[in-house]
Amino acid sequence: MSANRSPRVFLAYTGEKARIVRAYDYLILVLALFLFIGSFHLHFALTVGDWDFWVDWKDRQWWPLVTPLIGITFPAAVQAVLWTNFRLPLGATLCVACLSIGTWITRIFAYHYWNYFPINMVLPSTMMPSALFLDAILMMSNSLTVTAIFGGSGFALLFFPSNWPIFAMFHLPIEAGNSQLTLADMFGFQYIRTGMPEYLRIIERGTLRTYGQVATPLAAFCSALFCTLMYALWWHIGLWFATTRYLKKI
Amino acid sequence: MMKTSLLKKSHQENSLQTAQLKERSESPLNWLLLLGIVITIYMLGIQSAMAHGEKNLEPYVRMRTIQWYDVQWSKQKLNVNDEVTVTGKFHVAEDWPISVPKPDATFLNISTPGPVLIRTERYLNGKPYMNSVALQPGGDYDFKVVLKGRLPGRYHIHTFFNLSDAGQVMGPGTWLDIGGNAADFKNNVQTLNGETVNMETYGLGNGIFWHSFWALLGTGWLLWWVRRPLFIARYRMLQIGLEEELITPLDKNIGKAMLIGVPVLVFGFYFMTVNQYPKTIPLQASLDQILPLTAKVNAGEVDVETLRAEYHVSERAMTLMLKIKNGSDKPIQIAEFATGGVRFLKKGILAPDHSNTDSLVAREGLALDNPAPIQAGEERQVTLVAKDVAWESERLDGLINDADSRIGGLLFFYDDLIGERFISSITAAVIPKFN
Numbered sequence: 001m002s003a004n005r006s007p008r009v010f011l012a013y014t015g016e017k018a019r020i021v022r023a024y025d026y027l028i029l030v031l032a033l034f035l036f037i038g039s040f041h042l043h044f045a046l047t048v049g050d051w052d053f054w055v056d057w058k059d060r061q062w063w064p065l066v067t068p069l070i071g072i073t074f075p076a077a078v079q080a081v082l083w084t085n086f087r088l089p090l091g092a093t094l095c096v097a098c099l100s101i102g103t104w105i106t107r108i109f110a111y112h113y114w115n116y117f118p119i120n121m122v123l124p125s126t127m128m129p130s131a132l133f134l135d136a137i138l139m140m141s142n143s144l145t146v147t148a149i150f151g152g153s154g155f156a157l158l159f160f161p162s163n164w165p166i167f168a169m170f171h172l173p174i175e176a177g178n179s180q181l182t183l184a185d186m187f188g189f190q191y192i193r194t195g196m197p198e199y200l201r202i203i204e205r206g207t208l209r210t211y212g213q214v215a216t217p218l219a220a221f222c223s224a225l226f227c228t229l230m231y232a233l234w235w236h237i238g239l240w241f242a243t244t245r246y247l248k249k250i
Numbered sequence: 251m252m253k254t255s256l257l258k259k260s261h262q263e264n265s266l267q268t269a270q271l272k273e274r275s276e277s278p279l280n281w282l283l284l285l286g287i288v289i290t291i292y293m294l295g296i297q298s299a300m301a302h303g304e305k306n307l308e309p310y311v312r313m314r315t316i317q318w319y320d321v322q323w324s325k326q327k328l329n330v331n332d333e334v335t336v337t338g339k340f341h342v343a344e345d346w347p348i349s350v351p352k353p354d355a356t357f358l359n360i361s362t363p364g365p366v367l368i369r370t371e372r373y374l375n376g377k378p379y380m381n382s383v384a385l386q387p388g389g390d391y392d393f394k395v396v397l398k399g400r401l402p403g404r405y406h407i408h409t410f411f412n413l414s415d416a417g418q419v420m421g422p423g424t425w426l427d428i429g430g431n432a433a434d435f436k437n438n439v440q441t442l443n444g445e446t447v448n449m450e451t452y453g454l455g456n457g458i459f460w461h462s463f464w465a466l467l468g469t470g471w472l473l474w475w476v477r478r479p480l481f482i483a484r485y486r487m488l489q490i491g492l493e494e495e496l497i498t499p500l501d502k503n504i505g506k507a508m509l510i511g512v513p514v515l516v517f518g519f520y521f522m523t524v525n526q527y528p529k530t531i532p533l534q535a536s537l538d539q540i541l542p543l544t545a546k547v548n549a550g551e552v553d554v555e556t557l558r559a560e561y562h563v564s565e566r567a568m569t570l571m572l573k574i575k576n577g578s579d580k581p582i583q584i585a586e587f588a589t590g591g592v593r594f595l596k597k598g599i600l601a602p603d604h605s606n607t608d609s610l611v612a613r614e615g616l617a618l619d620n621p622a623p624i625q626a627g628e629e630r631q632v633t634l635v636a637k638d639v640a641w642e643s644e645r646l647d648g649l650i651n652d653a654d655s656r657i658g659g660l661l662f663f664y665d666d667l668i669g670e671r672f673i674s675s676i677t678a679a680v681i682p683k684f685n
Contacts, residue, residue: 116364128464161520171530177378197357197412199382
């Protein structure tokens, strides 16, 4: 992953050339901001959207399994471009920041003001700690393999504990209709969703509930394994989609 | 010669102008302008949706899955925080369509434009239930849903069933007027440890705090890099082999701090939260099992066998040939045939109206070849004609184009004194008559 050319004298740009180069930086940053707000948010919403939209979808099994798995895709691809060509270790943080901006805009304007859901019912999860960890691993290791194995695993393993401070309080038990529910379940029952009947929730299903009712660590480690593979896959997708053929003429 | 030259020049200028005009008229800008005008005119005429797409559901699904009756709303005007109750009954058709998955997971829902009301209670056969429920074909159920006004406005509300892998089967609807002030809405819930929480705001400040905290660290990391020349400068340096200068020792120290600090913070906050909320439980995902009531439809006293069903396209009329055996001890009359959300009533029968919904009612839509009461113990063959434009306006006549063109519905009988009611479900393949 290191540059192949031998060191030679480097003449830094000065004057107007430097100013133009800096303006180009800002131009790309602004474009990248809008591009990733749109594309990553869309990708995320279409794949693991419901787990992130609704408080009563954030379970112990599927939420910590699938969210990091999809969440690591764009960060891996953008890291591949920014690290390989520019040695910028901010791809993951940039993507996750853009996703957060898009997510919050949607939750406030589309879900709350347009569709009347209380915002606490549609609080998004955060992947910022995972992204910071992933960027730091890449910078320190300068290695796709190390980042995929340790960064990818860390990305998944940090997800659930990062979000528990936000969502634990929604898992307090209540009694309703002669049954035990969480406050999160009660949101789903009370705030009417015509297109989202309860049985559509993909939660607490499958055979991961082993080891004495402890499901979350299993889901997290399973996600960690998949994330290492997903990271490597999307790193190569990032390289495949990106090109520096125009920069070679500068 | 000079005149000819001038004419030629003028002709050339005209050709040039024509070409320019043509080019201008074909430019994408003009097309965009035209598109903008069309969209603007279209948007000026947009009205609120007054339906829920129920007519687009295949007729055989509407007729042969959930057969609603006696649906009532306790009131149609209420204020924010007031409660309104909807009650009713439904029969799960025995002749459940082969292409629709069996109702092993269903959800009794309310069709609203978002949570303008909240659902506070829901009962099936008198039993409260919170999640989804399995229904039994041939079963009879009654239901009750309690709603509480949340946002003022005038809304068209339906009861309906979400059927797993099949879609929505609409029940009767009505208009609700909710008055008052949205800011007055209150929704408090008590947890098992005795804490009362306001569902409208609970956990919001905490969520914003944690998102802001991590966003601050993320922004700091981004600014740390963005403050330096980025793309072209770094690309040139990397290409020339100055990789070491792109990541400084300070950057690496910060990276080490992040590698250790971020997990430490994450797990530190996690264990703090676990200590703060030690009594949390997983999301509850049970499927309720509620047995049907004792039979209300096909209860055994009145037996109906459908011999033949014909749909006369030009007359918008369904003709049903039925063999009816009155096993009760009193004379009975056919008063109503209900199918797919349409009620066909027989003229002259003063059957009590058990529903105050805005269901489509064909008041004189039912005719019999022999209207005389069916005496106790009598078996009679009856030809019944359900005729109304509703077959077409509700798109129920699409049945003849369905892959499963069978009709299903409920037949209501009353004794001679308009007292006791008997209900039978009927079903038959439909033969279209095009002339």
